[in-house]
Amino acid sequence: MDDSENAASMVAASMMAASAMSSDAVSVATPSLPPTPPPHPPPDPPAAPPLDLSLYLVTSSSLLPPGRSLEDTVEAAIKGGVTIVQLREKTLDTRPFIDLGKRIHAITKRHGVPLLINDRVDVALAVGCEGVHIGWDDIDYDTARRLLGPSSIIGLSVSSLDEASLAAATTCDYIGVSPVLPTPTKPDANPPLYSTGVRDILTLVSEIRPLPAVAIGGISANNVQTILYKSRPPSATPLAGIAVVSAIIAADDPEAASADLLTLSRTPPPWAPPPPSQTTIFTDFYLPLILSRVITTLRAVKERKPLVHHITNAVVRTFSANVTLAIGGSPIMSDAVDEAAALAKIAPHSACLVNMGTGSLADKQLYAAAISENNRAGKPVVFDPVGAGATRMRRELSSWILREAGYIDVIKGNEGEIRTLAGEGVQMKGVDAGDSAGDSCGLDDLVNVVKQTARRERCIVILTGPTDILSDGNRTVLVRNGHPLQSLITGAGCALGSVLAAVLAVSRDDKLSSCLAGILAYNVAAERASASSTDEKPVRGPGSFGPAFLDEVYEVAEMCARGDGAWTEPVKLEFR
Numbered sequence: 001m002d003d004s005e006n007a008a009s010m011v012a013a014s015m016m017a018a019s020a021m022s023s024d025a026v027s028v029a030t031p032s033l034p035p036t037p038p039p040h041p042p043p044d045p046p047a048a049p050p051l052d053l054s055l056y057l058v059t060s061s062s063l064l065p066p067g068r069s070l071e072d073t074v075e076a077a078i079k080g081g082v083t084i085v086q087l088r089e090k091t092l093d094t095r096p097f098i099d100l101g102k103r104i105h106a107i108t109k110r111h112g113v114p115l116l117i118n119d120r121v122d123v124a125l126a127v128g129c130e131g132v133h134i135g136w137d138d139i140d141y142d143t144a145r146r147l148l149g150p151s152s153i154i155g156l157s158v159s160s161l162d163e164a165s166l167a168a169a170t171t172c173d174y175i176g177v178s179p180v181l182p183t184p185t186k187p188d189a190n191p192p193l194y195s196t197g198v199r200d201i202l203t204l205v206s207e208i209r210p211l212p213a214v215a216i217g218g219i220s221a222n223n224v225q226t227i228l229y230k231s232r233p234p235s236a237t238p239l240a241g242i243a244v245v246s247a248i249i250a251a252d253d254p255e256a257a258s259a260d261l262l263t264l265s266r267t268p269p270p271w272a273p274p275p276p277s278q279t280t281i282f283t284d285f286y287l288p289l290i291l292s293r294v295i296t297t298l299r300a301v302k303e304r305k306p307l308v309h310h311i312t313n314a315v316v317r318t319f320s321a322n323v324t325l326a327i328g329g330s331p332i333m334s335d336a337v338d339e340a341a342a343l344a345k346i347a348p349h350s351a352c353l354v355n356m357g358t359g360s361l362a363d364k365q366l367y368a369a370a371i372s373e374n375n376r377a378g379k380p381v382v383f384d385p386v387g388a389g390a391t392r393m394r395r396e397l398s399s400w401i402l403r404e405a406g407y408i409d410v411i412k413g414n415e416g417e418i419r420t421l422a423g424e425g426v427q428m429k430g431v432d433a434g435d436s437a438g439d440s441c442g443l444d445d446l447v448n449v450v451k452q453t454a455r456r457e458r459c460i461v462i463l464t465g466p467t468d469i470l471s472d473g474n475r476t477v478l479v480r481n482g483h484p485l486q487s488l489i490t491g492a493g494c495a496l497g498s499v500l501a502a503v504l505a506v507s508r509d510d511k512l513s514s515c516l517a518g519i520l521a522y523n524v525a526a527e528r529a530s531a532s533s534t535d536e537k538p539v540r541g542p543g544s545f546g547p548a549f550l551d552e553v554y555e556v557a558e559m560c561a562r563g564d565g566a567w568t569e570p571v572k573l574e575f576r
């Protein structure tokens with residue numbers, strides 16, 4: 001017998017048993033009944049509780065730590081907050097699968113949590129649990145529904161837009177969107193969708209019918225908030241929850257791991273911006289307000305002296321540290337994985353700058369630790385994808401950082417770097433500004449690239465060049481300040497990352513306004529440095545410009561500390 005015949009015979013047997021029971025009940029009760037009361041419609045069966053997919057545990061006994069049973073693990077996970085369980089045991093034969101299912105069902109039922117069986121409708125019927133989860137290689141949906149009946153829960157896997165359309169056309173109860181990230185738990189999984197792919201699927205499904213969705217694959221406490229935040233469609237229903245295997249099954253303390261995951265998934269991430277109504281409006285009319293906010297932000301840097309954890313390239317370390325000090329921050333240069341967590345927590349105001357300048361694939365662990373620890377500590381992260389379009393390794397590393405390492409608050413890069421991250425396949429001939437091999441596009445196109453990338457990544461994107469372009473996806477501003485000599489001193493581009501990290505560390509409510517403060521201070525300081533030439537202190541070229549620039553960064557910060565905004569007079573902004 002195949003699976004469906006197996007299941008069909010079980011359904012037939014259980015229906016016969018039920019009908020035998022009800023005819024028995026009638027023949028015994030009828031003679032002693034009092035006079036027949038007026039007919040009433042039968043009471044409605046109690047409504048099934050709404051499906052809560054907030055934290056979905058999918059089991060795999062092979063990942064249990066030695067000595068711990070699946071039963072104990074599932075019970076602990078439910079105590080920690082798991083809202084639905086799927087028994088997924090790929091190596092069990094039918095009979096032990098059913099036996100285990102009955103033991104697990106006794107636990108889930110006691111806690112009022114639904115139990116689904118992975119792939120096997122016959123096992124679900126034999127266990128008498130609440131439903132199944134099936135993929136496209138398993139029993140087809142219509143047969144599963146016919147066998148299980150209308151009130152069972154049936155979830156379908158969705159790994160592409162095509163599968164999303166097919167699933168939404170059924171009456172399934174939810175979809176499992178998978179895999180979000182690569183995962184060793186399922187080596188034969190489809191290519192990862194990443195948060196952006198999940199978002200596209202949610203958007204499509206919402207256009208067809210309301211259908212709850214969970215994401216699965218590579219989700220842990222380190223990335224759950226990033227995945228939920230970045231996968232959220234602008235105008236469609238977000239994920240109803242997350243599904244995990246190893247993050248709970250293999251955890252030392254499955255109850256604590258579940259509680260942590262649930263809390264994180266229900267808490268707005270620290271990087272989420274306030275509603276647009278609470279951010280500065282970027283138009284010429286509001287320029288005085290924007291500039292006064294610029295000064296307040298820079299004054300806060302001087303007052304709070306934020307720590308800027310630099311993971312940066314050897315070439316620019318000294319200049320970046322000096323610029324951080326000049327703007328009022330406190331630099332620390334550390335590439336130690338082991339202290340990434342401590343550095344994220346050590347100061348009340350801090351931020352992390354990840355500059356990919358001399359990084360390699362071997363640095364993934366460092367980047368992931370620094371970014372996720374800062375995410376968890378509620379501290380901002382600035383990413384400088386140096387030379388992202390120069391080599392295949394840099395393209396791979398930069399897209400890995402964006403997709404897998406954690407949430408990035410601000411991406412800052414030159415034209416070649418930002419266009420590479422946008423997916424434009426730019427071949428850079430080096431790592432510096434202007435290295436996008438001569439195929440530079442027009443300003444309007446660049447503005448569009450910046451806006452679209454900011455929307456896709458749900459962060460601030462800054463493209464630096466003769467005109468700097470900043471966008472949060474909704475508001476976009478062009479900055480026409482700065483001096484050509486900036487591009488002739490090594491590290492001037494990278495040190496802007498230090499300034500951005502410093503301003504975000506003290507003011508993250510309106511990140512675009514904070515970044516604007518950092519860029520204006522930096523670029524106006526460059527203009528002031530080039531104009532500061534005197535007989536005693538001539539600025540003749542890059543060599544003399546460097547120290548004068550540093551002095552002016554310091555001077556602009558000092559003016560802000562005194563509440564003096566005179567330095568903003570040459571500011572040239574265009575709002576788009």
Ligand SMILES: Cc1ncc(COP(=O)(O)OP(=O)(O)O)c(N)n1
Pocket residue numbers: 056058086088118119133134135136138155156157158175176177178186214216243
């Ligand atoms: C919640 C959830 N989503 C997706 C899957 C994957 O199911 P499937 O495609 O059937 O693959 P296997 O789990 O059978 O390997 C799932 N199990 N749960």
Ligand SMILES: Cc1nc(C(=O)O)sc1CCOP(=O)(O)O
Pocket residue numbers: 058088157178179180183184185186189190216217218219243244245246247
């Ligand atoms: C059960 C499952 N299905 C997947 C899919 O891609 O369809 S990935 C996956 C396993 C997810 O495990 P973990 O939480 O340990 O990464």
